[in-house]
Amino acid sequence: MTFRAPEDLEKSPSLEQLVRWRRDVRRFKRDPVPQALIDRLLRLADLAPSVGNSQPWRIVSVNSPEKRAAIVQNFETARQRSAEVYSGDQADLYNRLKLAGFDAAPVQLAVFSDRGAMQGHSLGRQTMPETLDHSCACMVTVLWLAAREAGLGLGWVSILDPAAVTATLDVPANWKFVGYLLIGWPEEEHLDPELERHGWQPRTPFEARYSEVGLQGATPGQDTGSDGTAIQNGCVTLVGAGPGDPELLTLKALRALQSADAVLFDDLVAKPILDYVRPGAQMIDVGKRGYRKSCKQPDINAQMIALARQGLRVVRLKSGDPLVFGRAGEEIAACKDAGVPLSVIPGVTSAQGAAASLKVALTNRDHARRLQFITAHDRRGHLPADIDWSAVADRAVTTVIYMPKRTLAELTEIALTHGLDPKTPALAVANATRPDEQVFISTVGAIAATLGAAHPDGPVLVMIGEALRYATARDAADQAGVVLSALDVLPELT
Structure with a gap:
């Protein structure tokens, strides 16, 4: 030897x-x-x-x-x-x-x-x-x-x-x-088995094969919720699907989709992403559609927990990043209260996807040293009453507005009264990173009218701030007339 x-x-x-x-x-x-x-x-x-x-x-x-x-x-x-x-x-x-x-x-x-x-x-x-x-x-x-x-x-x-x-x-x-x-x-x-690599059956969480004996009211292979109810070794994973382009899924998100027993997905999740879910998994549409009949959050929480208690690997699939205006806090709290194992896989949020698609920097050493995300509607669908308008009007910040369709005109009007320059560059992006992506180049003073006239389908976000000014003009050479009249600036020549 x-x-x-x-x-x-x-x-x-x-x-x-x-x-x-x-x-x-x-x-x-x-x-x-x-x-x-x-x-x-x-x-x-x-x-x-x-x-x-x-x-x-x-x-x-x-x-x-x-x-x-x-x-x-x-x-x-x-x-x-x-x-x-x-x-x-x-x-x-x-x-x-x-x-x-x-x-x-x-x-x-x-x-x-x-x-x-x-x-x-x-x-x-x-x-x-x-x-x-x-x-x-x-x-x-x-x-x-x-x-x-x-x-x-x-x-x-x-x-x-x-x-x-x-x-x-x-x-x-x-x-x-x-x-x-x-x-x-x-x-x-390869580090991953061929069967896993080709989507036959990925590895499942360690917790699905580990249990302890001696917990009062539980049997081997079970955990107990805060109410003492015995639950199987299921789990819930909140997964960010990204803004729409399937290639923006993280590897961790892909593995979660290919090992899921049940997937609860939002209405805004791009359909091509659903093709990556393991064949045979339960597919449950729980989309919360604005101003239309939709699933209630407490019902979604209850369904997640019920499936996990059956011993299933449950994926809660959300557009963008679940931690950014995705109601993740409510679902995390519900799982913790129920004693259901939970993990979170972040996704590329829509702001990042839209900015990358347009090659627009959201921060700039000279023009934007802060970046803020705000939502344009509250629980009732109205403009939130607690927006910090001085922060929105700050010339040194880039503001990304999520879900602005219904309240954008009111939001920009109030922002202007708080000192925001009406000629501040504004970009509206519908269906960011998807094949039907639409981009609208305007100013804060005109963006609401521009978006209202176009009435685009699908999710929309609006970006405003001085950091967008020259980048916008440079990347929209084919729309030079619109840029020059809207932004009052000449494109930089290189």
């Missing part, structure tokens, strides 16, 4: 890295693996723990082309049979997935559990005979980690008929088939 040199030990991956790299590999290079390396890994795996020190694993190296071909045929038959249990999108995805790497893996091992093993004097097997098989799984795990440490990949094929494998390899009848292992140099490196 060979050992690493002292200088190489410093380069060894940590245990955590090995565990994270332990991925089921199905894409191998055809390069051979030195037999000495395989021998070393197998001897290392042979040190794995086993019940009663029974070491029940039996490993068969399958080298014969005829035997390998029979195993491949076994796999194809079992794969086709398994496909019959799926339907719709799940069936399509199953048929597209690469579920084995027989075509390239240079090393192929069949692992069996010897149910007749005498070693260990049957210690522990009188009460739990299945621990022999569990011991074999421990051995495979050690082999898996050892292979990753050596730079190899390992795939565990389970879509096989055990009886046919036993017959093909002509092993004793009391050997129970555990799994068929493929080993080789991986074609590519």
